[in-house]
Amino acid sequence: MVRFLLAALNPQLGAIAANAEALRAARALAAGRGAALLVTPEASLSGAPAADIAARPELLDACEAALQSLAAETADGGPGLLVGAPWREAGRLRSGILLLEGGKVMARRAGHALPHGADPRLTPGPAPGPMAFRGLRLGVMSGADADDPAIAETLEETGADMLLSLAAAPFAGEPEDRASDAAVARVVETGLPFLGLGLLGGQGPWVHPGGGFVLNADRRLAARLPAFQSGPLLVQWQEGEAGWRCVPQALPEAMPPQERLWRVLLLAVADAVAKGGYAGVMLDMSGGAAAALLMEVARAAGLRVFPVGGEEAAVPSPKDDAALEALAAARDALLLNAATADRRALGLGSRAGHLAPLAEIWPGELAALAAARGLPPPSLDGGTEAMLRGLLAEKPVDALAAQGYDRAEVSRLWRALAAAAHKRRQAPAALRLGRGHCDPFSNGMTGLLP
Structure with missing residues (x-):
């Protein structure tokens, strides 16, 4: 033996x-x-x-x-x-x-x-x-x-x-x-x-x-x-x-898959702090349900949290991204960006931060994670999420329209995705969950849509 x-x-x-x-x-x-x-x-x-x-x-x-x-x-x-x-x-x-x-x-x-x-x-x-x-x-x-x-x-x-x-x-x-x-x-x-x-x-x-x-x-x-x-x-x-x-x-x-995703978030944030030598994490709590979930991640990982904005924070939200990053640097904190997959894809919200742990997580998945931990759910728009996921998975506009989605809305979202390409490149590093896509900085495909 x-x-x-x-x-x-x-x-x-x-x-x-x-x-x-x-x-x-x-x-x-x-x-x-x-x-x-x-x-x-x-x-x-x-x-x-x-x-x-x-x-x-x-x-x-x-x-x-x-x-x-x-x-x-x-x-x-x-x-x-x-x-x-x-x-x-x-x-x-x-x-x-x-x-x-x-x-x-x-x-x-x-x-x-x-x-x-x-x-x-x-x-x-x-x-x-x-x-x-x-x-x-x-x-x-x-x-x-x-x-x-x-x-x-x-x-x-x-x-x-x-x-x-x-x-x-x-x-x-x-x-x-x-x-x-x-x-x-x-x-x-x-x-x-x-x-x-x-x-x-x-x-x-x-x-x-x-x-x-x-x-x-x-x-x-x-x-x-x-x-x-x-x-x-x-x-x-x-x-x-x-x-x-x-x-x-x-x-x-x-x-179970949901618990596995939760453990990925815990390990990513905990190791980013420990291996980066940070004193803790900073979160802008104006990010709503996504920020609340990241707060729970940080606490479950035993990390010190510096919240800004929101009811729990003693410090109001800074006026711009540069001020938020300066505040995080002053606290020697890892600045987490709470953008979810839909907001990141459309270039919405703050682009400040060192790491965006939720950038490949969709609102429906966020809602399930939040519910499992007794947190408030995000507002959901299942139709928009489904159209965005379809477009990012390279489904044709006509194919999504054939599934019952409004063709004009699908076309609008396709153009919005193309227009937000430069904003996605300005965003902090996304935690990789095997769902990323590679898109060109600009393209002429939108001109083919009526």
């Missing part, structure tokens, strides 16, 4: 020394619980998404120094480590998973299938082979490797005992069980058990929900680490005639 300890962690982008200390603490915990291997996700040392920072020599040097130091510590005979980080290789920038064991870096596996939107400076690694670890052959995958059946097939054909997908995919609105459902195909194709683990944490407009699972070769779910928890999760493996099998354990219930 062999034990793995899974830890999603919550690294801060570029804080290599602090992230290395978190890995050391997790390894000590793994040792105390009798684990042979500490498993962490992609970017667990560097943080993510690294973007331009990933190519900085300072970050690469710091990562390499930390990797060598962590590797040297494994000479004590304690747990090995699977760690995520970028590195240089023959003048190329790679990113993936490294195995630290026996006092050195035993193996590096760069992502072969890079995810959509990956830094173009990253060079894909070769098709990966298994990592040898204490009699096991680990089929380690990172990036979008698990989405490519050929990669899992290659690992199986080269002798892998199990598949491990250690990724750093940001939240995109998917249900909690999407990753395990997608992994079933790789299990069926290879006949191997599958371990998945995701990165945890908020970083600017992105949130990584974490979460992990193990599927046995019979496609049954044997263990699950809930999303939004750093863990750890201890899993035990037994070897039998049919190969390795994870000992099943009690499974936590899957998180």
Whole structure:
């Protein structure tokens, strides 16, 4: 029998020394619980998404120094480590998973299938082979490797005992069980058990929900680490005639979609404050129900709140965006913008702020979130919301009119969306929920509408 300890962690982008200390603490915990291997996700040392920072020599040097130091510590005979980080290789920038064991870096596996939107400076690694670890052959995958059946097939054909997908995919609105459902195909194709683990944490407009699972070769779910928890999760493996099998354990219930969205908001705002070094958050309470919901988010996250405007605030709303931003700077506060998806799309309201957590949330969703927490609901106009959502989903004006919506009103909203393009670009960063769209600064399409 062999034990793995899974830890999603919550690294801060570029804080290599602090992230290395978190890995050391997790390894000590793994040792105390009798684990042979500490498993962490992609970017667990560097943080993510690294973007331009990933190519900085300072970050690469710091990562390499930390990797060598962590590797040297494994000479004590304690747990090995699977760690995520970028590195240089023959003048190329790679990113993936490294195995630290026996006092050195035993193996590096760069992502072969890079995810959509990956830094173009990253060079894909070769098709990966298994990592040898204490009699096991680990089929380690990172990036979008698990989405490519050929990669899992290659690992199986080269002798892998199990598949491990250690990724750093940001939240995109998917249900909690999407990753395990997608992994079933790789299990069926290879006949191997599958371990998945995701990165945890908020970083600017992105949130990584974490979460992990193990599927046995019979496609049954044997263990699950809930999303939004750093863990750890201890899993035990037994070897039998049919190969390795994870000992099943009690499974936590899957998180409902609305609660999952709420936890995304909590993590995004809490980490934006903590990782940005802010004293708290500032909210203009004249934003109505949306501002009230963000106030509840901040309080639930245990953050200090500096309200302005509204009944609870000792400070009235500043006269303009510049004054509001100056007030937030004076308080060393993260300024939250309460614009919802409909108002942001039409360029309405204030454009001040560091982060707009609700910018991809529609009033109907906001109403459901507010009701679940006993807050006043926003005013709703279901018809306008449906038309806007349809237009942003690239439905033709005629198609929306055929659904019963007033064609003149649909045309007016289409023109309003086009006219507000520059205002959307002036707005603060939107929390990304996988619903964004890319629109041109200007276009001549509106001239085709009567």
